[in-house]
Amino acid sequence: MKNFLQFIGLCIISLLLFRQDSLTSFFHSEGQPDSVFVEIQTEPQTLHGIAIDNHTIVEEKIKRNQFLGDILEDYHVPAKLIHQISLLPRQVFDVRKVVPSKKYTLICAQDSLLKAKAMIYEPNEIDYVIFKFDDSLQVDVCQRDVKHVEKEISGEILSTLSQTIEEMGISHELTNKFVDIFAWQVDFQRLQVGDKFKLIYEEIRVEEKPIGIRQIRGIYFNHVGSDYYAIPFNQGDGLDYFDEKGNSLRKALLKYPIEFTRISSRYSGRRFHPVQKVFKAHRGTDFAAPTGTPIRSVGDGIVEEAQYKSNNGNYVKIRHNGTYTTQYLHMSKIASGVLAGTRVRQGQTIGYVGSTGLATGPHLCYRFWKNGVQVDALRVELPPSQPIKPEWAALFELAKDQMIERLANIPFKTTQVQVASVL
Numbered sequence: 001m002k003n004f005l006q007f008i009g010l011c012i013i014s015l016l017l018f019r020q021d022s023l024t025s026f027f028h029s030e031g032q033p034d035s036v037f038v039e040i041q042t043e044p045q046t047l048h049g050i051a052i053d054n055h056t057i058v059e060e061k062i063k064r065n066q067f068l069g070d071i072l073e074d075y076h077v078p079a080k081l082i083h084q085i086s087l088l089p090r091q092v093f094d095v096r097k098v099v100p101s102k103k104y105t106l107i108c109a110q111d112s113l114l115k116a117k118a119m120i121y122e123p124n125e126i127d128y129v130i131f132k133f134d135d136s137l138q139v140d141v142c143q144r145d146v147k148h149v150e151k152e153i154s155g156e157i158l159s160t161l162s163q164t165i166e167e168m169g170i171s172h173e174l175t176n177k178f179v180d181i182f183a184w185q186v187d188f189q190r191l192q193v194g195d196k197f198k199l200i201y202e203e204i205r206v207e208e209k210p211i212g213i214r215q216i217r218g219i220y221f222n223h224v225g226s227d228y229y230a231i232p233f234n235q236g237d238g239l240d241y242f243d244e245k246g247n248s249l250r251k252a253l254l255k256y257p258i259e260f261t262r263i264s265s266r267y268s269g270r271r272f273h274p275v276q277k278v279f280k281a282h283r284g285t286d287f288a289a290p291t292g293t294p295i296r297s298v299g300d301g302i303v304e305e306a307q308y309k310s311n312n313g314n315y316v317k318i319r320h321n322g323t324y325t326t327q328y329l330h331m332s333k334i335a336s337g338v339l340a341g342t343r344v345r346q347g348q349t350i351g352y353v354g355s356t357g358l359a360t361g362p363h364l365c366y367r368f369w370k371n372g373v374q375v376d377a378l379r380v381e382l383p384p385s386q387p388i389k390p391e392w393a394a395l396f397e398l399a400k401d402q403m404i405e406r407l408a409n410i411p412f413k414t415t416q417v418q419v420a421s422v423l
Helices: 002-027 068-074 079-086 161-167 172-182 390-408
Strands: 055-061 103-109 116-122 127-133 137-143 146-156 196-206 209-223 226-234 239-242 262-265 268-272 279-282 285-288 294-296 301-309 313-319 324-334 349-353 363-370 373-375 416-422
Touching: 068 079, 068 116, 079 137, 146 161, 161 172, 172 196, 172 209, 172 226, 196 390, 209 390, 226 390, 301 324, 313 349
Parallel strands: none
Antiparallel strands: 055 103, 103 116, 116 127, 127 137, 146 196, 146 416, 196 209, 209 226, 226 239, 262 285, 268 279, 285 363, 294 349, 301 313, 313 324, 324 349, 324 363, 363 373
């Protein structure tokens, strides 16, 4: 029995050796080495076309009171090249417009000095400027590819317009454009739960990232059971918005002097003053907003006053024409270049929300005069812009019918966003 088991063991070992030899012969041809070494080549890493292998990348944002020359000096860029940047034509690069919070990237030698070989400055999401530092300065002014994507959304008001749109993942910019179009037709401070809207708009995208709203292409809004439409149309003097009857939705002045926000105190003949602790008339409208929020002129006009007074704080007063004058109080600061006698345009930033003067917290007090008498800015009757001209009526009717049909085909959902096309 023992001999038999030994015989079986020898057979198994022989079989295994034979199979190993056969497998080796199968995978390795005669005369070829058993091991094959393959050299894998990797593509060099680049940033905006600049090789960055074996370099240190520094990404930062411009800080307050920080100058471009100081940054470059800290990263050992030669003084002559820094001076050359300051001499560049303004249409190429204006060093004075380097402002806080803008992004820059430095490509530095991987050594103890971290000497910058190149810098990329990004004033916005689209434009960027490349500075290459060698024996001489090389400057490339570049732009990222921009896409305009048409989108359709629908929603139902469950709380506020801004919160509803925000929950849909849409920017506040769309809310503000929506409000500006219908500002004189609808009181957005008194929306009702159940109000519904549909919008078609163009979104600006860079590298598949949304960076802004180009324009609204059509709106349907059902407010307290009434239907409102906004139809864009150009009758030879620029794009404007009209209702379904061809009346312009735009007035001579914007209704809101800041982006749509909460009204904290309305125009009143008797209001308890929070600082003086007495009842007195409040001849303005207070808009609650964070310090630094931009304040815009509601119309074209001439600045009559731009100064500081104890009660008003920093303020600006603008005469728009012989009938209307507006005033903006309690600014944290007045915008650069806004001085008595200067002309401003509708929508231009004239200052920033603050709490200077007689104020308990950051807000804008907005005052409005009609024929020299202070009136409620939100209730004043303003003449509308020109309606559709007779010679454009047929084209407008065609555009209107097409837009109303498109809006009707968008189903109502509390949260819906869909891409219609890339323009």
